[in-house]
Amino acid sequence: MPGNKAVIYQGPGEVTVESVDYPTLELKDGPGVNPANVGRKVPHGAILKVVASNICGSDQHMVRGRTTAPAGLALGHEITGEVIETGPDVEFIKVGDLVSVPFNIACGRCRNCKEGKTGVCLNVNPDRPGSAYGYVDMGGWVGGQAEYALVPYADWNLLKFPDKDQAMAKIRDLTMLSDIFPTGYHGCVTAGVGTGSSVYIAGAGPVGLAAATSAFLLGASVVMIADLQKERLDQAKSFGCETIDVSTGDPRDQIERILGRPEVDCAVDAVGFEAHGHGGEAGTERPATVLNTVMDVTRAGGAVGIPGLYVTGDPGASDEAAKVGSLSIRLGLGWAKSLAFTTGQCPVMRYNRALMEAILHDRTQIAKNVNATVIPLDQAPQGYADFDKGAARKYVLDPHGMIK
Structure with a gap:
């Protein structure tokens, strides 16, 4: 043996x-x-x-x-x-x-x-x-x-x-x-990505890059990927993504400069619970930032895929609520826009x-x-x-x- x-x-x-x-x-x-x-x-x-x-x-x-x-x-x-x-x-x-x-x-x-x-x-x-x-x-x-x-x-x-x-x-x-490939693909499928879609992907780590690859495979017309790290944004740009540096400000404004409108058809959260703030809060952990952003930038009636990991136990969280997975998300905004959400592990075999x-x-x-x-x-x-x-x-x- x-x-x-x-x-x-x-x-x-x-x-x-x-x-x-x-x-x-x-x-x-x-x-x-x-x-x-x-x-x-x-x-x-x-x-x-x-x-x-x-x-x-x-x-x-x-x-x-x-x-x-x-x-x-x-x-x-x-x-x-x-x-x-x-x-x-x-x-x-x-x-x-x-x-x-x-x-x-x-x-x-x-x-x-x-x-x-x-x-x-x-x-x-x-x-x-x-x-x-x-x-x-x-x-x-x-x-x-x-x-x-x-x-x-x-x-x-x-x-x-x-x-x-x-x-x-x-x-x-x-x-x-x-x-990561099925996970990124699942994020895009559950967000409703299809031919001609405009897509916002939060996070240019491997899952975010896999989601961007999947969005192109599914026929998206414009794929925007957001991150704080220049090297990761450069990697996304290398295969045709539009990039959004959230350390410089609100993603909504940057989406408008790219599309001519501040909202997208589909959004994917490929970051999860260790999210950081945008703009002046870029160096500060804000675990609900990405969830709130994807709701904000997705058009009414659209969908959001959430393959990014969220946990029920986070001993390193910045506040007591987040330590048990309780985040201050703007559910009212998502409800008002009739957004669909899909969370959880990707069923890889699908x-x-x-x-x-x-x-x-x-x-x-x-x-x-x-x-x-x-x-x-x-x-x-x-x-x-x-x-x-x-x-x-x-x-x-x-x-x-x-x-x-």
Whole structure:
């Protein structure tokens, strides 16, 4: 049995790469594992040799100490890998398959899974609907920023790439299928993006850039992306986005200069609960700023997609209400404009197969647009540090040196 190394959260601001247990077809006790899941058998699971596992902004929230994540938690929910072992109940996935792993863990059997709501599966997390690998309060399924990882319900969860050689040639793009590409796409779909749409996207991090890529794929005429970081705005501009520097003032005024009117058809919040103010408040955390802005700049009768993460527990919040996820949002404004809102985890399986086909047939360049940057597993701590400083990159961990 080979060894295994993984990226471990040690406490606010610190991650390390440590030797950990090799995965087995049973959930073991450990940091963050729900006691009700300890000893859970996984005969329907598969063990993967991880080909790529990406650093996500959601991971960064934990590493900043902005969640209740325990020290010792193995991180990582964006996983692409090669199947090296299957449980006795796995029928269709085979050893040797190269697969994408949706970050949502779903059983495929419950009411929500059968309705396509795989982000809120009822059977994988004893505390609440919905689960993910290596994430706080998500049931304790071990993270995939590692050399090897366990995936339950393999026949249901895993998306097999049709040709391994073709997939490896496009692996930088295909690794985005585990989370940020479907998540950005979901934000746009739920915001109603279509042919000729004008779109405002808050946040030029990887999810925001994926949302912008998705907006173009869906036929948007104008895609505006807003951020505080010049490097990230430059990255958005590199593939055709109009950019809005919210450190200089109200996005509404800048939208009017671009469109000739101050409102858009569709808006996407790709920032989440660590939002900062605009203009003179740009250096101050204002967790409701983006939610209020997207309501303000979306036309009456429009829709807002909210793939940006909001949490129920934020010990680092600036006020007591925000520590339990209570924000001062202008719901009356949204109601008065008859806006539609969609929140929550993206149900990755709703989109990943279609987006895979778009990648394989050269209809999109998601890796280029998010500036995918491959680094070895042992450089993960530096990747986290650089990402935290606002690097306009999507860091892809390559545990086995398999990515050319």
